[in-house]
Amino acid sequence: MALLQIAEPEMSGVPHQRNIAIGIDLGTTNSIVATVKSGEAVVLSDQDGKNLIPSVVNYGEDTVIVGRAAQKLRVTDPANTIVSVKRFMGRSFADLDPEITYPYKFVKQASHIQINTRQGIKDSVQVSADILKSLKALATDSLGEEAVGAVITVPAYFDDAQRIATKHAAELAGLNVLRLLNEPTAAAIAYGLDSKQEGIFLVYDLGGGTFDVSILRLNKGVFEVLAVSGDTHLGGDDFDHRLFCYILQKSNLSQLSDEDTALLLVKSREVKEQFSIKEKVALNVVLSNKKIVNILITRVEFEEIVHNLVQKTMLPVKKALRDAKLSKDDISEIIMVGGSTRLLPIRQAVREFFAKEPLTSINPDEVVAIGASIQANVLVGNTKDDWLLLDVTPLSLGVETMGGLTEKIIPRNSPIPVARAQEFTTYKDGQTAMTIHVVQGEREMVADCRSLARFTLRGIPPMVAGQPRIRITYQIDADGLLTVSAKEMSTGIISQIEVKPSYGLSGDEIQSMLAESIDNADKDMQMRFYQEAVVDAKALIDSIEKAIIQDSDLLLDGEMDKISHVSMQLKVKIARIVDDYTEATTQIKNLTNQLNDVSNNFASRRMNQAISASLKGKNVSQVLTENE
Amino acid sequence: MDKLLKLNFFELFSIEPVFNINLEQIQNNMRELQKQYHPDKYSNQAIEVANQSLILSSYINEAYRTLASPLLRALYLLKLRGVEIDLVHETKFSHAFLLEQIEVREAIDDARDNQDFDQLLAIENELQAKEQKLVQQVNELFTSDKLELIIEPIKQLSFYVKLQQLVASSIAEI
Numbered sequence: 001m002a003l004l005q006i007a008e009p010e011m012s013g014v015p016h017q018r019n020i021a022i023g024i025d026l027g028t029t030n031s032i033v034a035t036v037k038s039g040e041a042v043v044l045s046d047q048d049g050k051n052l053i054p055s056v057v058n059y060g061e062d063t064v065i066v067g068r069a070a071q072k073l074r075v076t077d078p079a080n081t082i083v084s085v086k087r088f089m090g091r092s093f094a095d096l097d098p099e100i101t102y103p104y105k106f107v108k109q110a111s112h113i114q115i116n117t118r119q120g121i122k123d124s125v126q127v128s129a130d131i132l133k134s135l136k137a138l139a140t141d142s143l144g145e146e147a148v149g150a151v152i153t154v155p156a157y158f159d160d161a162q163r164i165a166t167k168h169a170a171e172l173a174g175l176n177v178l179r180l181l182n183e184p185t186a187a188a189i190a191y192g193l194d195s196k197q198e199g200i201f202l203v204y205d206l207g208g209g210t211f212d213v214s215i216l217r218l219n220k221g222v223f224e225v226l227a228v229s230g231d232t233h234l235g236g237d238d239f240d241h242r243l244f245c246y247i248l249q250k251s252n253l254s255q256l257s258d259e260d261t262a263l264l265l266v267k268s269r270e271v272k273e274q275f276s277i278k279e280k281v282a283l284n285v286v287l288s289n290k291k292i293v294n295i296l297i298t299r300v301e302f303e304e305i306v307h308n309l310v311q312k313t314m315l316p317v318k319k320a321l322r323d324a325k326l327s328k329d330d331i332s333e334i335i336m337v338g339g340s341t342r343l344l345p346i347r348q349a350v351r352e353f354f355a356k357e358p359l360t361s362i363n364p365d366e367v368v369a370i371g372a373s374i375q376a377n378v379l380v381g382n383t384k385d386d387w388l389l390l391d392v393t394p395l396s397l398g399v400e401t402m403g404g405l406t407e408k409i410i411p412r413n414s415p416i417p418v419a420r421a422q423e424f425t426t427y428k429d430g431q432t433a434m435t436i437h438v439v440q441g442e443r444e445m446v447a448d449c450r451s452l453a454r455f456t457l458r459g460i461p462p463m464v465a466g467q468p469r470i471r472i473t474y475q476i477d478a479d480g481l482l483t484v485s486a487k488e489m490s491t492g493i494i495s496q497i498e499v500k501p502s503y504g505l506s507g508d509e510i511q512s513m514l515a516e517s518i519d520n521a522d523k524d525m526q527m528r529f530y531q532e533a534v535v536d537a538k539a540l541i542d543s544i545e546k547a548i549i550q551d552s553d554l555l556l557d558g559e560m561d562k563i564s565h566v567s568m569q570l571k572v573k574i575a576r577i578v579d580d581y582t583e584a585t586t587q588i589k590n591l592t593n594q595l596n597d598v599s600n601n602f603a604s605r606r607m608n609q610a611i612s613a614s615l616k617g618k619n620v621s622q623v624l625t626e627n628e
Numbered sequence: 629m630d631k632l633l634k635l636n637f638f639e640l641f642s643i644e645p646v647f648n649i650n651l652e653q654i655q656n657n658m659r660e661l662q663k664q665y666h667p668d669k670y671s672n673q674a675i676e677v678a679n680q681s682l683i684l685s686s687y688i689n690e691a692y693r694t695l696a697s698p699l700l701r702a703l704y705l706l707k708l709r710g711v712e713i714d715l716v717h718e719t720k721f722s723h724a725f726l727l728e729q730i731e732v733r734e735a736i737d738d739a740r741d742n743q744d745f746d747q748l749l750a751i752e753n754e755l756q757a758k759e760q761k762l763v764q765q766v767n768e769l770f771t772s773d774k775l776e777l778i779i780e781p782i783k784q785l786s787f788y789v790k791l792q793q794l795v796a797s798s799i800a801e802i
Contacts, residue, residue: 179668220656220659222659224659323796378668389668390659390662418689419683477667
């Protein structure tokens with residue numbers, strides 16, 4: 001046996017093994033993957049040399065297509081081509097904006113958003129997992145090996161349900177999630193660590209579907225998030241939609257087919273993007289009913305159409321400044337993130353508000369993925385850079401009290417991780433159970449907040465009302481995810497509870513989905529090896545049993561016992577229900593070999609007897625022919 | 629890490645247990661402590677160690693929150709000296725004070741209903757000015773060690789803090 005070689009601690013001249021870590025910006029419209037290579041963050045590109053992978057998934061007859069190829073199918077196969085799935089994460093059908101028409105067949109009674117596709121029902125977690133799988137494959141192809149871990153970015157304003165859904169999608173795609181990172185924070189990391197400049201940064205992040213504002217301070221290697229604000233229902237898609245409505249109105253169109261709606265939405269986006277370089281844009285489209293749309297839109301018209309949307313982004317900016325107890329003059333730099341910040345009216349509004357030129361030197365589409373890859377690189381221990389990120393929770397956490405009101409336990413913008421405890425008591429004599437309802441949001445009424453979990457604490461020792469002391473601890477970890485535990489304090493009886501989220505998937509569901517997604521071919525192969533081993537074993541048992549009946553006089557003392565003992569073990573093993581085919585195959589093969597061993601001498605004796613019997617009165621050639 | 633969890637907040641931040649503290653200093657101390665004990669520094673370690681860092685890092689944040697807030701700091705300091713104030717059941721206030729409370733609450737509700745961000749900011753500024761005066765008073769009473777007189781301004785302080793929280797949640801709502 002070869003011994004392992006271990007070098008003396010001081011002598012280990014081999015350079016530290018580099019762990020590949022990736023940062024993924026899982027965007028509403030596009031997704032990007034980046035990594036840090038020899039100290040520099042780089043965006044990875046696919047075989048066509050493209051960095052931006054459209055977050056679009058098409059479910060074909062027996063294919064799952066992601067990216068640009070899926071984007072093309074959006075017009076011809078809208079019902080099976082899922083776009084902007086990020087808007088559905090951690091959401092139920094009731095949460096959908098009734099003003100937006102979707103070309104999908106939603107499963108309406110489901111607790112979370114599910115879409116009936118050609119390949120059956122898919123929920124938002126599965127669709128996102130398909131995007132992440134494709135990004136993971138891109139990274140593996142590009143880097144030549146699999147990443148040990150990934151940092152995935154989420155909008156700062158994502159609530160617990162949306163964060164958990166994102167984490168589940170990543171796990172389902174087989175990624176080791178090092179951290180969920182807020183997108184604006186990632187952008188600030190990319191700029192801040194790039195310039196090594198200390199100060200206060202405001203990140204203005206307008207993506208496809210969400211708008212986030214974050215204010216961060218970089219001081220002595222610590223990145224501190226001071227405030228987070230935003231609007232989860234505002235993004236570039238809304239600009240497309242405004243333009244789309246304007247085009248309909250200007251061309252007197254109504255009652256479009258799903259295909260034409262999809263086509264015009266794609267065209268609206270193209271028109272919008274052209275306004276960053278053109279004064280006027282001509283639109284020329286032929287609809288499915290051969291009707292031609294031919295209009296000219298000027299930049300002034302465009303600015304008018306989107307004026308309200310642009311102004312809508314300034315309120316979260318003001319709120320964030322107020323939360324951080326800062327004025328706009330305190331901001332050293334404004335960082336622009338998200339493809340929508342290329343729009344000129346947006347840049348103009350920001351420039352006017354701060355009387356300062358916003359930073360745009362890093363590609364606004366890539367900056368988040370770059371920041372995520374820098375954080376991922378630190379978390380896997382590749383760098384000695386001594387910097388730290390202190391983030392906050394974007395939404396208040398509370399519990400329901402009498403009358404359906406919310407009592408805040410952890411206010412928004414609290415630095416995380418954070419743990420806070422609260423004591424409750426009973427209302428009636430002998431009460432042994434109580435229900436606790438945890439919600440997230442800023443509104444006074446529980447009904448207006450998002451329900452996170454509702455659980456019943458049982459096993460409270462029966463006492464006079466008001467005597468038990470139940471201590472509930474709410475812990476938010478560095479990913480922004482919540483766990484709740486409870487203890488009865490007065491008697492020392494501890495009843496620990498675990499909160500099951502009232503949305504999304506349970507851990508077991510993820511496990512079973514993961515198991516299903518493991519390559520079926522591999523499983524089939526294991527199954528076949530198993531069946532072959534069983535057939536061999538059965539044949540051996542069969543032949544030995546027949547031999548014993550025929551030639552029991554040839555058995556030596558104790559030989560019969562040994563043979564039947566092993567043979568019985570093998571029969572039991574074959575009859576047993578299998579959950580691990582590889583292991584069962586090995587066990588059956590081992591027992592088959594043992595049975596061969598213990599019956600070997602008996603078989604030889606029979607063989608000798610048979611030969612001598614058959615040779616009586618026959619010549620050699622006859623024996624040979626008979627034995628053929 | 630276990631040892632640090634047994635320290636009180638002042639000990640944890642290596643500062644004297646007094647009311648008049650240097651905010652910038654505790655900010656720096658908080659950053660230094662988090663640089664050592666934040667879960668990100670333990671992400672590659674055994675789950676027990678990672679969990680301990682989660683608990684300690686949360687404890688550091690709680691200590692910072694308590695020390696940075698004049699009201700929480702005053703209550704915590706009194707508790708260390710064996711004085712517990714039950715703010716929930718302290719309801720004796722002057723007529724004028726209660727009337728003012730009601731007026732401010734109505735003003736906040738109106739501003740919220742009108743979605744008036746600037747008006748809410750103006751109310752908040754007034755409340756902060758009043759809070760500042762009470763903090764000054766509390767500071768003097770701590771310095772001169774007249775703890776028997778300190779409960780009244782702390783009670784009032786707690787009301788101004790509550791009103792500011794109401795402003796904050798109103799701003800978040802609009």
